[in-house]
Amino acid sequence: MIHAESPALEIVNLRKKYGRLEALRGVEFELSRGECLAFLGPNGAGKTTLIRALAGRTRPTAGTIKVFGHPIDSIGARQALGLVPQDLALYGDLTTRENLVAFGKFHGVPRRELKKRIDWALQWTGLADRAKDLVGGFSGGMKRRVNLACGVLHRPKIILLDEPTVGVDPQSRERIFTMLDQLNDEGASILLTTHHLDEAEQRSDRIVILDQGRVIADGTIDELVLSTVGHSRLVRVRVDRPLTAPVAVPLTVPGNGEQRRTYHVGQAGRELIETRIDDVTVHLGPFLQAVQNNGYQVSDMEVQAPSLHHVFLHLTGNELRD
Numbered sequence: 001m002i003h004a005e006s007p008a009l010e011i012v013n014l015r016k017k018y019g020r021l022e023a024l025r026g027v028e029f030e031l032s033r034g035e036c037l038a039f040l041g042p043n044g045a046g047k048t049t050l051i052r053a054l055a056g057r058t059r060p061t062a063g064t065i066k067v068f069g070h071p072i073d074s075i076g077a078r079q080a081l082g083l084v085p086q087d088l089a090l091y092g093d094l095t096t097r098e099n100l101v102a103f104g105k106f107h108g109v110p111r112r113e114l115k116k117r118i119d120w121a122l123q124w125t126g127l128a129d130r131a132k133d134l135v136g137g138f139s140g141g142m143k144r145r146v147n148l149a150c151g152v153l154h155r156p157k158i159i160l161l162d163e164p165t166v167g168v169d170p171q172s173r174e175r176i177f178t179m180l181d182q183l184n185d186e187g188a189s190i191l192l193t194t195h196h197l198d199e200a201e202q203r204s205d206r207i208v209i210l211d212q213g214r215v216i217a218d219g220t221i222d223e224l225v226l227s228t229v230g231h232s233r234l235v236r237v238r239v240d241r242p243l244t245a246p247v248a249v250p251l252t253v254p255g256n257g258e259q260r261r262t263y264h265v266g267q268a269g270r271e272l273i274e275t276r277i278d279d280v281t282v283h284l285g286p287f288l289q290a291v292q293n294n295g296y297q298v299s300d301m302e303v304q305a306p307s308l309h310h311v312f313l314h315l316t317g318n319e320l321r322d
């Protein structure tokens, strides 16, 4: 039975120790029903450990995990969860269909439903015409798709995916996200880990950033941007000749008793001026005017909105790399 009000997942004070190393240090978050949540974090942050703990593959040292309000070790909770692990768990010497049969049985899909589910999975993955081919000979992207199908054959309400697009080409990546969108549209709640900031930014409803076993940020892109780097824009202006000195920009700062301040931007000897502007509508015009007043012509300009990349750098001080 599913509790009407409870979230899909509720994680409180989750801890996992491997000997003296604490991989999870009191992780707390919720996954709402029907939500797609992306977990980001540098290498070793604890993402895989978290997914494994949620999937019952490793026992947490402390903390609670509730699935639709039920303890993680209840039968209802187990049936609600589907895991798509990072490492491909497929039988290379079996065909696509044979792999699906094996995983369907493993997940306890009733015999009478198995064929229907497998036909659905073959369509869903776009591999119907490869049903009788050995999986061992497939490309990385195709194997990922079969792996995904094997993890969701029993139609779990919550799908946990550890790096679902690692090592696949951009086309397969796109295809995998279309497949996940379909499950999400049909009501599944999705929790995935990824190394791709753009993927998290474009594909998820909410983002949790994990660093050294702790949640250091949790929110929508807008919330994360606002609480870290703010809504300022990076402006890059190229001018017609190297600066002889930094450019003086007088700006009026609104607020209690308007203040006039002068900023000096740009570096002598460079043709590029980079600065942050709090409010484009108020400050961009005076900034460009000041560049002209200092005797330079603007030859090119770029305004960059803050992205998840800036949030991540701000919070962890590191680039996120594969």
Ligand SMILES: Nc1ncnc2c1ncn2[C@@H]1O[C@H](COP(=O)(O)OP(=O)(O)OP(=O)(O)O)[C@@H](O)[C@H]1O
Residues within 6 Å of the ligand: 018, 021, 022, 023, 041, 042, 043, 044, 045, 046, 047, 048, 049, 050
């Ligand atoms: N079975 C294990 N035994 C001992 N230490 C482990 C084990 N599994 C993970 N760790 C350690 O726990 C920490 C978190 O590892 P985890 O794999 O969860 O991180 P991750 O965020 O998934 O990293 P990556 O992005 O590299 O996959 C790391 O320091 C790792 O070395």
